[in-house]
Amino acid sequence: MRAFQLVEWQKPPQLREVLVPEPGPGQVLVKIGGAGACHSDLHIMQAPVPPPGNGMRLPFTLGHENAGWVEKLGPGVTGFAPDDPVIVYGPWGCGLCANCRRGRENYCQKTGGRGGGLGGHDGGMAEYLLVPASRFLIPLGTLDPREAAPLTDAGLTSYHAVKRSLHLLGPGSAAVVIGAGGLGQMAIQILRALSAATTIVAVDTATDKLDTAKRLGADEALLSGDQAVTRVKDMTHQQGAQLVLDMVGLDPTLRMAAQMARALGHLTIVGLGGGALPVNFSSPPHECSVAAPYWGSLPELIDVIALARQRKVRMLVEHFPLARVAEAYQLLQDGKIQGRAVITPQM
Incomplete structure (x- = not known):
């Protein structure tokens, strides 16, 4: 063969x-x-x-x-x-x-x-x-x-990453998915199917992938960068999202994830980009749990x-x-x- x-x-x-x-x-x-x-x-x-x-x-x-x-x-x-x-x-x-x-x-x-x-x-x-x-x-x-x-x-990894945070995603909550490729597309659908999150946000550098994310259930589709951070903060009354899933894992996406997360929220690193999350007294926000689940x-x-x-x-x-x-x-x-x-x- x-x-x-x-x-x-x-x-x-x-x-x-x-x-x-x-x-x-x-x-x-x-x-x-x-x-x-x-x-x-x-x-x-x-x-x-x-x-x-x-x-x-x-x-x-x-x-x-x-x-x-x-x-x-x-x-x-x-x-x-x-x-x-x-x-x-x-x-x-x-x-x-x-x-x-x-x-x-x-x-x-x-x-x-x-x-x-x-x-x-x-x-x-x-x-x-x-x-x-x-x-x-x-x-x-x-x-x-x-x-x-x-x-x-792509399905199982996204499901596992979302499932561990479902208790945070009640009515009025927000979830951000950074990276709208294969994993991110599955995560958006699983969030829509399983959670009560009011707002699901997709973030990516490619407009075509953001268009796909919208078709699959994302409420907002944002180009990656500082403006995306500002928009997430504005829609969450400056608190940040209850869940931020980084499906990329590069230095820029991890910095963005830390800025988008909220106190007592979850920041979940799924992507294998090899970046480093900035960690100090104020980043990520206080008592925001960080995890890197596997499969x-x-x-x-x-x-x-x-x-x-x-x-x-x-x-x-x-x-x-x-x-x-x-x-x-x-x-x-x-x-x-x-x-x-x-x-x-x-x-």
Whole structure:
């Protein structure tokens, strides 16, 4: 089969011929319908060495947002049958530690919460994906794997980031989403579906993404900068927003997030831009909690799929055949993907 693999650090990945994996006991082979191209893949491609605590060894198949159809069951696997449409939970934990037993495999105490294309396992930018345990598969029902794949990260990460702050978002509250790309678009829809926030504000540097944010449920769409800070302060009577989600994570966006947040609010860093939040006695505002959540739990992915089935959230996707995977990543790097680029090896 063909697989898009990172072969050498800081070198472009290669589309290579590799053997189709054979599922062992408890494992499942999935025929990939869709694999989302994520910004975190770009960070991996550009890294000079594996990220700290990451056991990844080269060559390595990229892709951690995966959905498809069951191809073959390993010995002992029950509950699934060939051709079942499934989505693959990404952060593969040990299944035995306290966090995993609560469904929080994204915070597995053995792996540090890194797996499923990020921690030494081959990902889904290939024709087939070997899933190490059937518990990582969730039935998709009538959802199309080629459309649903980004729910495993863009959807789940946004859901987890919003859910932890829902108690702050009562009537009259405001939430700001900085970055209106794939993650931000999902966050806006999840805020609209789950919260009672009166005002949802999208902030971005691109007017086309702001237009999309408005169509997906944002009440205000602001160009990034000082004027956006002033507008958020004005609409919140100079108090700031109860929740600020930074889906970018660069120095300028984090400075802006600190200015837009309010005392006793939440400032949540989701983006992997590598910036530093200015922290002193007055920044962020007093008792504003700062968190950097990672991905989401397995039960939360079940919730996200339910929202998608109810058509309360949808990911804007642009499909690319596997032969054009490098082009898809370049367009992502250049900021030319509106929602999510999804690689479709079977099309």
